[in-house]
Amino acid sequence: xxxxELPDDVKAVRARAKAFIDEHVxxxxxxxxxxxxxxxxxxxxKKARAEGLWxxxxxxxxxxxxxxxxxxxxxxxxxxRSASRLGAWAFNCMGPQDATMLTLxxxxxxxxxxxxxxxxxxxDIKICFxxxxxxAGGDATGLKTTAVRDGDEWVLNGEKWFASSxxxxxxxxxxxxxxxxxxxxxxxxxxxxxxxxxxxxxVRDIPVLGEASQKRFENENTGGHAEVAIENLRVPADxxxxxxxxGFDMGQHRLGYGRLRHGMWSIAKAQxxxxxxxxxxxxxxxxxxxxxxxxGIQWQLAECATELYISRLxxxxxxxxxxxxxxxxxxxxxxxxxxxxxLHKVVDTSLQIHGSLGFSHDTPLAQWYQDIRELRIADGPxxxxxxxxxxxxxxxxRKHGTTASTAGGDLF
Numbered sequence: 001x002x003x004x005e006l007p008d009d010v011k012a013v014r015a016r017a018k019a020f021i022d023e024h025v026x027x028x029x030x031x032x033x034x035x036x037x038x039x040x041x042x043x044x045x046k047k048a049r050a051e052g053l054w055x056x057x058x059x060x061x062x063x064x065x066x067x068x069x070x071x072x073x074x075x076x077x078x079x080x081r082s083a084s085r086l087g088a089w090a091f092n093c094m095g096p097q098d099a100t101m102l103t104l105x106x107x108x109x110x111x112x113x114x115x116x117x118x119x120x121x122x123x124d125i126k127i128c129f130x131x132x133x134x135x136a137g138g139d140a141t142g143l144k145t146t147a148v149r150d151g152d153e154w155v156l157n158g159e160k161w162f163a164s165s166x167x168x169x170x171x172x173x174x175x176x177x178x179x180x181x182x183x184x185x186x187x188x189x190x191x192x193x194x195x196x197x198x199x200x201x202x203v204r205d206i207p208v209l210g211e212a213s214q215k216r217f218e219n220e221n222t223g224g225h226a227e228v229a230i231e232n233l234r235v236p237a238d239x240x241x242x243x244x245x246x247g248f249d250m251g252q253h254r255l256g257y258g259r260l261r262h263g264m265w266s267i268a269k270a271q272x273x274x275x276x277x278x279x280x281x282x283x284x285x286x287x288x289x290x291x292x293x294x295x296g297i298q299w300q301l302a303e304c305a306t307e308l309y310i311s312r313l314x315x316x317x318x319x320x321x322x323x324x325x326x327x328x329x330x331x332x333x334x335x336x337x338x339x340x341x342x343l344h345k346v347v348d349t350s351l352q353i354h355g356s357l358g359f360s361h362d363t364p365l366a367q368w369y370q371d372i373r374e375l376r377i378a379d380g381p382x383x384x385x386x387x388x389x390x391x392x393x394x395x396x397x398r399k400h401g402t403t404a405s406t407a408g409g410d411l412f
Contacts, residue, residue, distance in 0.1 A: 004316070006074065013056075013067065014074040017091075020053055021078050025087045032084055037222045044090035045123055055092050055121055057257075058101055062113075063121040069322035073264050073315055080268030083364050088265075092121070096129040096164055099257045100173055103250055107242040116171060116192060128166040130228060131175040131251050133159060138384040140175075140251055141184050145230055147176035147191065149237070154178070154191065156199065156233040166226035167202050170195050174230070175247045188247030191239045199233025202226045210370030252329075259336040259379045260318055266343040266375065267311050269368065273343075274304050276363065277350035291353065300349050307342040314338065317411070330392050330406060333385040340375035340382070347372060 006014075024047055028040050048054055057072045058064020067075065079087040088094040097120060104117040119125045136142035145158025156176050166172060171194060178189040193200055205224035242250040278301060281292035291297055314335040321328040351358035351365045358365045376382050389406070396406045403409075 076264035080265030160228040165223035186245040273350040
C-alpha cells in the first residue's frame, strides 16, 4: 500500500507551527515599519522558544527540535506563509543561518561546534555565506578568491558578490581557492571568518529588484545582499570547515538544503496567491457574471492548481529520500527549477486576475512578483540546473538503455 497520510506526530507539529504563525507572527507583520524589525524578531523568538518551536531541523542535543525531514517540510510550509520572513526568524530557521548550522553539525570540528554552532543555534549571532563572485556566477568552480598559507594562518584575497546578510552578520563562511593544482572540485576550501574584520570589507548592500517599493524597510538594515572586498584577510589555520579541499562539497551541502527550503516556502506563498485569486474572482462581477465562472479564468486556475500539486509531490519525495539517506541531487535540481517557475506563474496569474488592484500595493502580489524573480537565479540559475539534469538524462540512457532513473523511475 502507498500511504500519503502524514503521521500523527507530523500533523501535530505542523498544527503547533500553524497556530504560532497565525496567533503571533501574522499580527506582528502589521508592526513592521512602526519599530525596529529585529526588536519584533527578538520578541517572537522569545515566544517561539517558550513554546518549543525553535530550530526545527537541528538535533535535540544541539538545542533544536530534532525533526525529521518530512516533519520539517511540514513546518517550513507554515513558516513560508509569513510574507516578511518573520516566521523564519521567529523559529531561527532563516537562510543562510539554517543551512550553515546543518553543515557545521555534519562537518564541523568539536571546537568549531562549540565556538560557532552553539551561538548560532541559540540565536546569539548571525552568519552569511560568501561563495558567489561576479566573474564566476553560477559556476562554483570558477571562483577567483585565493587563500595562501602563511605559517599558522591563511591569507585570503579576492571579492564576493551577493553575500546574503553579510552586513548584519558576526560570522561569514568564505569559499576560496587553496590548491589551484588539485582536481577541479578539490581546489577550494571554506573558512569561518569572524566579523567585523578589516580584511572583509563590505563595499555596499546591492540594490535589487523590489526593494524600492518596500517602504516598510526603508532606512533599516534587515540583511540584504552585499558586495564584499577581501583584502589580506588573515584567518587561523583551524578556521577551515570540512577540511582543506572540501570547499565545493561544503557549498553543495548547504545549498542542497537551501534549495529544498526555498521550495517549501514557495509552495506556501503560491497557495496564498491562488487562494487570493479565487477569492477575488468569486467576488468580482463583470458583464453580468462572476469572474470565477468564466472558462478562461477557470483554465488558468486549473493550471496553477496542477503545478502546485506537482510541487507538493516533489517535496514529499525529496523529504522521503532525505529521511532514508538517498542521493537526491538530481531530483533537487528538478524541484528547485520547477517550483521557482511554478511560484512565478501562480503569483503572475493571481496578479493578472486582480487586474489593476494586483498591480497596486494594496495587495502583496506586486511586491511578491518582484521578490520571487530572484528564485530562478538564487542557489544556482535555472540554466545550470537544467543543464545538469539534461546531462544526467543522457548519461542514464547510455548506461541503462532507458531514462527512467532520471524521471522518477525509482517510484514505479
